[in-house]
Amino acid sequence: MADNSRPTRPVILGQNQYGKAENRVVKITRDGATHHIKDLNVSVSLSGDMDEVHYSGSNAHVLPTDTTKNTVYAFAKEHGIESAEQFGIHLARHFVTSQEPIRTARIRIEEYAWERTTGGHSFVRKGQETRLTQITYDGRNWEVVSGLKDLTVLNSTDSEFWGYAKDKYTTLPEAHDRILATEVSGRWRFNWSDDAQEMPDWETSYERTKQHMLQAFAETYSLSLQQTLYQMGSRIIDNREEIDEVRFSLPNKHHFLVDLAPFGLKNDNEVYFAADRPYGLIEATVLRDGCEPRIPVDLTNL
Amino acid sequence: MADNSRPTRPVILGQNQYGKAENRVVKITRDGATHHIKDLNVSVSLSGDMDEVHYSGSNAHVLPTDTTKNTVYAFAKEHGIESAEQFGIHLARHFVTSQEPIRTARIRIEEYAWERTTGGHSFVRKGQETRLTQITYDGRNWEVVSGLKDLTVLNSTDSEFWGYAKDKYTTLPEAHDRILATEVSGRWRFNWSDDAQEMPDWETSYERTKQHMLQAFAETYSLSLQQTLYQMGSRIIDNREEIDEVRFSLPNKHHFLVDLAPFGLKNDNEVYFAADRPYGLIEATVLRDGCEPRIPVDLTNL
Amino acid sequence: MADNSRPTRPVILGQNQYGKAENRVVKITRDGATHHIKDLNVSVSLSGDMDEVHYSGSNAHVLPTDTTKNTVYAFAKEHGIESAEQFGIHLARHFVTSQEPIRTARIRIEEYAWERTTGGHSFVRKGQETRLTQITYDGRNWEVVSGLKDLTVLNSTDSEFWGYAKDKYTTLPEAHDRILATEVSGRWRFNWSDDAQEMPDWETSYERTKQHMLQAFAETYSLSLQQTLYQMGSRIIDNREEIDEVRFSLPNKHHFLVDLAPFGLKNDNEVYFAADRPYGLIEATVLRDGCEPRIPVDLTNL
Amino acid sequence: MADNSRPTRPVILGQNQYGKAENRVVKITRDGATHHIKDLNVSVSLSGDMDEVHYSGSNAHVLPTDTTKNTVYAFAKEHGIESAEQFGIHLARHFVTSQEPIRTARIRIEEYAWERTTGGHSFVRKGQETRLTQITYDGRNWEVVSGLKDLTVLNSTDSEFWGYAKDKYTTLPEAHDRILATEVSGRWRFNWSDDAQEMPDWETSYERTKQHMLQAFAETYSLSLQQTLYQMGSRIIDNREEIDEVRFSLPNKHHFLVDLAPFGLKNDNEVYFAADRPYGLIEATVLRDGCEPRIPVDLTNL
Known part of the structure; x- marks a missing residue:
């Protein structure tokens, strides 16, 4: 009678968390006539x-969520915003050390890049990828996971797909020269986890990591998007000693060769239809050997 | 010299998964002149x-993602779509049992509800919440988590917020009669996990669970959105014996009372500004005592 | 030498307008324990x-846009929100009559519908169509155009498409029983244009107009979406004497019958793929004879 | 009895148009190992x-919308895609000249820019503004309107706002050094309208026009966003003889200086809250003297 007894067992509270989401803070730093801008969503x-x-x-x-919002703006003044990672570390440390009931703080930040146009104070939003970071602190250990989303890349050749498993529902023809395109969502975990350790240079680390990723995407002759993903991850682990774990979520943004034969035309890998849905979705973690995976499996929700 | 030796350790592959995302399938069933529609995103x-x-x-x-897409459409014909849960169970079982290298299948489904207008074959999309389900199968055990997103609810009174912790960044005035509004994202895990067990009636379960949730939201005199959330979860656990775990992610959709005093007007809880960002975000799991939590902590990505 | 002389001609200012967009105002009216809610974006x-x-x-x-925002909130208190149309009329009259330099005011309002759940003060957002209105006033004449967007409708039969023009790029097979689905964007212009005239009952008019539109969609045996559109418009003109002009923008939300033959299955108008892009887009105005068209040709921007 | 006689007047059809919207076409041109990409939404x-x-x-x-889709893909092969404008001209001419019942064709194109990364065939989507063009042809005259949307720009100083009109609802304090930010939506009309005229170089024209616009935004010491808009438009008219009319729709993306005084901090134009809604919306046309305005007043729908 296990089922009937179920409802008599009491209800309990499980994991819970709260705070203020999406605080949009813009910080201007004035170096004479040359201004600098940091644009975050915290x-x-x-x-x-x-x-x-x-x-x-x-x-x-309960420290009100409104107070956590105020703290974000006050800290932008008190500590400045050297990098999203450094700013998140200041915030996380503050909440955990200043409020006794709070044991863990997680700060998530989106950063939007701007570039200066003409003169010292006029900017245009770059509009390419959104940079991401997540800082978690439990009073003893730090976990810093950075990354990006919405970076769309495309190879117009050097991609094949064949030799796959087949069953009664398989109709896909093999492809020996296809477009490979994806909108990269990536996260990488730093091995910095202790105040006693020297911190990475977060800004340089980001630029170099993105560059390794783009180069691996460009230079891999791809037999499968999985293979490209693994190359992107291992290139980062090989070259960035501050990073131990990488996870990518890569939608296969299908570009279908259009059949122009009905119009008496030959389509020699020239004209494609860029499809929306459905799309392949390839996801994997790449790790430095001996390291524990800690980045969540789901980077994107459907 | 641990740091210097890092890059010499080899790179390995961690958790990985792949498949076709967002297969939009619409199934029409004709019962004479009366048609029925199921509209899914699989x-x-x-x-x-x-x-x-x-x-x-x-x-x-690698069974191609294109084949998994074909299977979704073929199964809509072969098995019909009795419910999203039942359909997902058919798919998950198929992939795990028919392809030796595949050990685990996870099927996620969004369902869009339609209601008949006039006559037997004309429909209008209800457009309220999106119903969700996720089926996971590893060849032995089943995990079924259903839920919904984008259901916006509001209480125009019976909500207070005061007696909170304060620090030097606290400026929020106490509220003794406020609007409480949220856009519910909820998931609930069924205790059905074995083919030998009788399945719940998935359609009835969904309707009743949603109803309990809405009633708990309406009937709770709220001192905090956390309290309301817990009541919503425990009401479900108390009343639906097929469900062992519930998780909610509730944005506090702030409605700020507008200061009309500069215009010589008194705002007696009548006129509000509905804010976009930032918003409070309250998240928690509610469990039947003795059950393991298995729903992920993050229902929504930022 | 016409081209060379061009830049020497001076530059002038053309049509211009300004104001505050998307003021989100929520008005609660308390009738004892029963509350009423109006939720607008003005x-x-x-x-x-x-x-x-x-x-x-x-x-x-220049009256600051911030002042126009304040006016929206103050008027919600001073005049209440009987209907979006009535509220827009109050606002438009105010701006034109109170500020000498302002000659014309245009007020656009989106309205989100809520329905009461249990008790008198708990609501769930209906989430179906968004109701729209636009009020224009130049100090003498009024123009009221109301409508809706995002109302998705579908007929699972009684739709054909054949007998069309063909050229060398035509490959489409004729269809004798297809799904017809669209996401209605509609506008209708009232013939009320003068303060001396009695106003329509805006709330009743909206409900009836929507009902006529849905019935015409359901009851028309369709040989073309154009034909259905015309029936939807003419049904409104025929039945609502307060309306002289209707315009619809109807995306043809294609549902393609999936070819299941490769899997040995017959698809007897049962299983469809709901496509995103591209989509047909059918747009037309339907008028009471003798009336001038005044609704703009573009209801949706790409 | 005018009102009662209304419904007896017959219903007629007004302006109407139809076609296939959002055909996503990607064209790869191979110049040896160096590939070129054009990515359009037609x-x-x-x-x-x-x-x-x-x-x-x-x-x-009725030429089926499916046929118009096929034509887009076939023309990408037959004519190539030298520029969005040139491609649209080929399409518009074809439909008007080849199908007797078709009198007017309007082709709208969005273009997404890519930049080459490493090697000759790997690209990253620039992700900044979306380039736009609209070609209209009635068998005799051409109208080409190009432009862009989603280009976000910001000046961190050299913007003031004071000396405005005030009424009883005005509470805004004057600003003598504020952030000025907007997300540009702009359109410009070419004076090319006849096959006998030499065409502008569409690619060069776009780059230069965008550059003039950005420079005018950066270099204008702004007393009002209206003033900046006019400078952006007149700079284009003054410098680009192929353009006779410009229209901008500029949301004033408010950045509010955060009050840090409650925390004992001075905010010396450093820390801002970037607001979502409401926003000011400034719209105007700038014309070469003597030219007729033809760009529609509404560039963006709410």
Whole structure:
């Protein structure tokens, strides 16, 4: 009678977290007539001794989400924004060390890049990828995962797909020269995890990591998007000693060769239809040997 | 010299999965002049013995994502679509049992509801929440997590927020009668996990669960959105014996009372500004005591 | 030498307008324990004697957009929100009559519908179509155009498409029983244009107009989406004497019958692929004879 | 009894158009190992003698939208894609000259820019603005309107706003050093309108026009966004003799200085909150003197 007894077992609270999401902060730094801009979207998530607010509504342990928003803006003034990672570290340390009930803080940041146009104070948003970072701190250990999303790349040749498994539902013809395109969503975890360790140079690390990724994408003669993904990840691990783990979520943005034969035309890998849905979705983690995987499996929600 | 030796350690492949995402399938069933419609967005994700395709590009173990797409459409004909859950179970079982290298299949489905207008074959899309389900099967155990997203609810009174922790960044005034509004993203895990067990009636379960959730939202006099969330979850666990775990991600969609005093007007909880960003974000799991939490902590990505 | 002389001709200012867009106002009306909610997104656009601000930056004639925002919130208190149309009329009249340089005001409003769940103060957003209205006033004449967008409808039979023109690029097979689906974007212009005339009952008019449109869509045996569109429009003109002009923009949301023959299955109008892009786009105005068309040709921008 | 007689007046068809929207075409041109890519989203809209299909459903004059799609792909092969403008001209001429019932063709194209990374065939999508063009042809005259959208620009100083009109709803404080930011949506009309005239170099024209616009934005000391808009437009007219008319729709993307005084901090134009809604919306046409305005007043729909 196991089933019937189920509802008599009481209900309990599991993992919970709260905070203010998507605080849009823009910081201008004035170096004479030359200005600098940092443009972030900061989300704070706190957890700890929060049972009572769920059970009874007592807010005694709850620092308001409005206060976490104020802290983001005040810290932009007090600490500046040297990098998204450094800014997130300041915030996470503050919440965990200043409020007793808060045991863990997770700060997520999106960063939008700008480039100067003419003169010292006029900018245009680059509009390419969105840079990401997530800082987690539990009072002892740090976890820093950075990355990017919405970076669309395409190889117009050097991609094949054949020799695959077949079953009764397989109709796909083999391809020996196809377009390979994807919109990269990537995350990489730093091995910095302790205040006693020297920090990486977060800005340089980002630029170099993105460059290795783009080069691996361009230079891999691809027999499968999985192979390209693995090359992108291993190139980063091989070249960036501060990074131990990489995960990519790569939609296969299909470009179908259009059949022009009905119009008496030959389509010699020239004219493609760029499809929206469905799309292949290839996801994998690449690790330095001996390291524990800690990046979540789902980078994108459907 | 641990740091210097890092790059010499080799790179390895971690968790990986692949498949065709967002297959849009519409199934019409004709019961004489009365038609029925099921409108799904189906994403297939497979994992197993896939190291070689990542390392060398050999596709010998790779059933093409195009084949998984074909299977979705063929199964809509062969098995019909009784419910999203039942349809996902057919698909997951097929991939795991028919392809030796595939060890685990995860099927995610979004369902869009339609209602009949006039006559038997004309429909209007309801356009309210999107119903969700995720089926995971590893050849032995089943995990079924259903839920919804984009259901926006609002209480125009019976919500307070005061008695909270304060620090030097706290400026929020206490509220004794506020609007409480959220866009519900919820998931619930069924305790059905074995082919030998009788399945729940998935359609009835969904309707009742949604109803309990809406009633708990309406009937809770709220001192904190956390308290409301817990009531929504525990009401489901108490009333639906087929469900052992619930997780909600609830953005606090702030409605700020507009200050009309500069215009000589009194705003007696009548006129509000509905803000976009930032928003509070309250997330928690509610469990039947003794059950293991298995729903991921992140329901929404930023 | 016409081309060379071009740049020597001076530059002049053409049509211009300004205002605050997307003011999100929520109004709660309390009838004892039963509350009512109006949820609007209001955009103000003003034009008139504004040359100087463009030429020299002098703001002497410019009522700040911030003031137009304040006015929206203050009027929600002062006049209430009986209907979006009535609210827009109050606003437009105010701007034109109170600021000498302002000659014309255009108020655009989106309205989101809610329905009460349980008790008197708990609501769920309906989430179906977005209701629209646009009020234009030049100090003498009124123009009221209402409508809706994002209403998705589908007929699972009673639609054909054949007998069309063919050229060398035509490959489409004729269809004698297809799904017809569209996401309606519609606008209708009222013949009320003068304060001396009695106003229509805006709320009732909207409900009835939507109902006629849905019925015409359901009841038309369709040989072309153009034919269905015309029936939808003419049904409104025939039945709603307060309306003189209707325009629809109807994307043909293609549902392609999936070829299941390779899997030994017959697809008897049962299993469809719902495509995203490209889509047919059918647009037309339907008028009461003798009336001038005034609704713009483009309802949707690409 | 005017009102009662209304419904007795018959219903007629007004302006109408149809076609296939959002045909996604990617064209690869191979110059040895160096590849070139053109990535377009093409929408076809045709009008002419189409009354009968609306009244009776007869498709005898209707070239299927599917055929217009096929034509886009076939023309990418037959004519190549030298520029979006040139490609649109080929398409518009074809439809008007080859199908007797079609009197006017309007081709709208979005273009997405890519830049080469490493090697000759690997590309990253630039991701900044979307380039636009619209070609209209009625068998005699051409109208070419090009432009862009989604280009976000920001000046971190040299912007003021004061001396404006005030009424009882005005609370805005004057600003003497503010951030000025906008997401440019612009259109410009070429004076080329006749096959006998020499065509502009469409690619060069686009690059230079964008450059003039960005420079005018950067170099204008702004007392009002209207003033900046006018400078952007007149700079184009002054410098590009092939362009006679420009229209901009400029949302004022407000960056509010955060009040840090409650935390004992001074905010010396450093820390800003980037707001979403509401936003100011400034729209105007700038013309070469003596030219007729033909660009529609609404570039963006709300």
